[in-house]
Amino acid sequence: MAGPMLEAKTLKGFRDFLPDSMVPRQAMIRKIEAVFERHGFQPLMTPALEYLETLMGKYGEEGDKLLYRFEDHGGRQVALRYDLTVPLARVVAQHRAELQLPFRRYHIAPVWRADKPQRGRFREFMQCDADIAGANTAIADAEVLMTGLGVLEALGVDGAVLHLNHRDVLFAVVQAAGVVEPQRQIACIRAIDKLDKLPPERIADEMATEAGLAREAALELIDFFVTARGIHAAEGTENESDYLKRIVETRLQGEALERALAAIARTETVRQLVEAQFPGKIHFDVSIARGLDYYTGVIYETRLTDARVAGIGAVMSGGRYDGLIGMFGKEQIPAVGISLGLDRLLAALQELGLVARSHAVPVYVTVFGPQDAAAALEVAQLLRRAGLQVEVDAVGGKLGKQLERASKRGARLAILVGADEQAARQAVIKDLADGQQHRVGLDALAATARQLLDTAD
């Protein structure tokens, strides 16, 4: 015996994915990859570990606290990546000369956050990102959003709505309420983001303590957002952007007004471009804020509308970050991206019954005895060369046991190759769904097997 027995365990917030959960997961990843590639994105991989300074200060105070950080054996301060966006920014700056702009890349990989685990929330989880670096146009924004909606469409998700907003609209409105300092503006925007969860009173309190905003001004500000949100619910009235335009025109002037109007116009352009291809899937929602510091332009979140999964939170979000890449180099390169939370979306799909039950190995080849091994393997190879997924019984024993294992593995067909069959260059295919057996020559085996697999069980 070697040493004391170890307890087999995983770290809090970290998970193993056994085949039963891995199969639908991988199927989902493949669909997402296909959509990304169909939209011109190319794969990128980056290290899990980055220098701490690469990641620090990009996400805001809360984000910095959630960084998984430590010192490596060489005394370097390092951190596990918190998202896939900052590593992309680093890559674009670092490999600027090797990349052709605009650069479209997708990245499906785990990220780590030292968060407190909860339902739908883990310390290691998978993100699926698609970003365009080097283009600051409404078309780039729209392309990224259409990619995201394309993924949802490919996955069969119907009830999802993209909520679109623009950072500058938020800043303009907050500024119009009398908050001038950027830090306090961000604090206000964070407070607005909680509109869904907290009563106005509480939000006003938060604005008072976090941003030093007078209670009256805070309530007025909140009222503005509540009204703005009501707009798209009401029919026959002006739309969100017209309403916003009207409000900012009465409250702002000069450069601030220009900026706000430009943001509203840009958002509306993007919304219309996307709306034309995905009717009803995108709304201008002035109340969404996004917590991360690096966003500079359009921002968005996707929520599932089905009541069964409404509590699951945002499943796909992102925005434009024109200043981030510039933090790593002399050149300012604008970028926009979208990030999809695989774990959450998968959980939602399972909840909605949109995940097909995974079928295991379809064909199971039994082995009568040691002297029949070669014949069994020959048959297995024959079927595999024909493209079928085939498992050969690797344990042996009574035929009954082997068939039992075949059933437990979820196989649809069992192949029997005894002495009689070998002598006649034949094999018996047993359909485990109905128990029927078919004796066929080896030359017809693959075709018959395929035919049986194609029939419903």
Added chain:
RNA sequence: GUGGAUGUAGCUCAGCUGGUAGAGCGCGGGAUUGUGGUUCCCGAUGUCGCGGGUUCAAACCCCGUCUUCCACCCCA
């Protein structure tokens, strides 16, 4: 970081006011040695999360600790 729960067989759980553990599912074996999944028979499940305390006696009461989960915060 704050608050609330949870932890008993591989899994889902039961175990009344303290008297050294149970069910279902699953698992193993068997019911004419070339036939599974259905049925029948038999069988094993276990430091009752871990450590300490109270008691003649603790799965049950007390303290601590870890785990998982829920809410808040933030987010995917």
